[in-house]
Amino acid sequence: MVIDAIRHEDGELLGFAKITRDITERKKAQESLDQAREALFHSQKMDAVGKLTGGVAHDFNNLLMAILGSLELLRKRLPDDPQLLRLLDNAVLGARRGASLTQRMLAFAWWQQLDPKPVDLIGLIQGMRELLERSLGSRAIIETKFPLSLDHVMIDESQIELALLNLCVNASDAMPGGGTIVISTRMEQVGESNGAGLAPGHYVCLSVADSGEGMDEETLARATEPFFTTKGVGKGTGLGLSMVHGMTEQMGGRLTLRSRKGAGTTAELWLPVATASSEVARGPDVLAEEATGSG
Numbered sequence: 001m002v003i004d005a006i007r008h009e010d011g012e013l014l015g016f017a018k019i020t021r022d023i024t025e026r027k028k029a030q031e032s033l034d035q036a037r038e039a040l041f042h043s044q045k046m047d048a049v050g051k052l053t054g055g056v057a058h059d060f061n062n063l064l065m066a067i068l069g070s071l072e073l074l075r076k077r078l079p080d081d082p083q084l085l086r087l088l089d090n091a092v093l094g095a096r097r098g099a100s101l102t103q104r105m106l107a108f109a110w111w112q113q114l115d116p117k118p119v120d121l122i123g124l125i126q127g128m129r130e131l132l133e134r135s136l137g138s139r140a141i142i143e144t145k146f147p148l149s150l151d152h153v154m155i156d157e158s159q160i161e162l163a164l165l166n167l168c169v170n171a172s173d174a175m176p177g178g179g180t181i182v183i184s185t186r187m188e189q190v191g192e193s194n195g196a197g198l199a200p201g202h203y204v205c206l207s208v209a210d211s212g213e214g215m216d217e218e219t220l221a222r223a224t225e226p227f228f229t230t231k232g233v234g235k236g237t238g239l240g241l242s243m244v245h246g247m248t249e250q251m252g253g254r255l256t257l258r259s260r261k262g263a264g265t266t267a268e269l270w271l272p273v274a275t276a277s278s279e280v281a282r283g284p285d286v287l288a289e290e291a292t293g294s295g
Helices: 024-077 082-108 121-139 157-173 216-221 240-250 277-280 284-292
Strands: 002-007 014-018 118-120 140-145 153-155 179-190 201-210 254-259 264-273
Touching: 002 121, 024 082, 118 157, 121 140, 121 157, 121 179, 121 201, 140 157, 153 157, 153 264, 157 179, 157 264, 240 254, 240 264, 264 284
Parallel strands: 140 179
Antiparallel strands: 002 014, 118 153, 179 201, 201 264, 254 264
């Protein structure tokens, strides 16, 4: 709004002229442009980090495989000396931990080959209940909330198990004084325009919610970046959520995080529902192999 005073030649104030311009649409357009630029920058950054991470992990994984192979050959040639075998076992354990770390890095970078197939998600979670309770100990209580029926999802079963365990451990770590972790599932229909950036279709949302410390906006924005962690030195690699993020997107889904400082965190895995076309897409060779039990 612009207001100008109108005066007579002798300076007498005659009144005011007001010009009002509605800049709502221009402001909305500028905000949309800024958001698009930020999203593009974030996408380019994550793509560059993913390529770097994948390349390093791939080469490092090849070196570890050579080390593990050499250690296994060495075991066969060593004398039966308990002290030497203990040292060898420590070396093998370290190499295997390194290999596990590279697998997480490859999953983040989408370099790891996944094997998606129709999976009963409720059955998978119920089958992991004992493992989760043992892994978390008495620090956290696990509650589950499932609908009466749920469509199968098209996922890599072993990777989802690893992702669920990772999310539950993170939730437990966010509750140092103990608390409740709620694991729930629900069916969702996603349309053309959705904030998660998912392709239109049917999805199952697997949710892991805690009552812990929560994250501020800055931490939440960086939570899925590789090697970013708020845990102390030696307590986390910073690859957990980034691995879950990369693996979920590789399967056609999405990881979303909602959190507020002091109000807990909710992690949601949006997983595509398995359809008849999903089975066809896997190819007749894979299906025949499973039917005969060969492999």
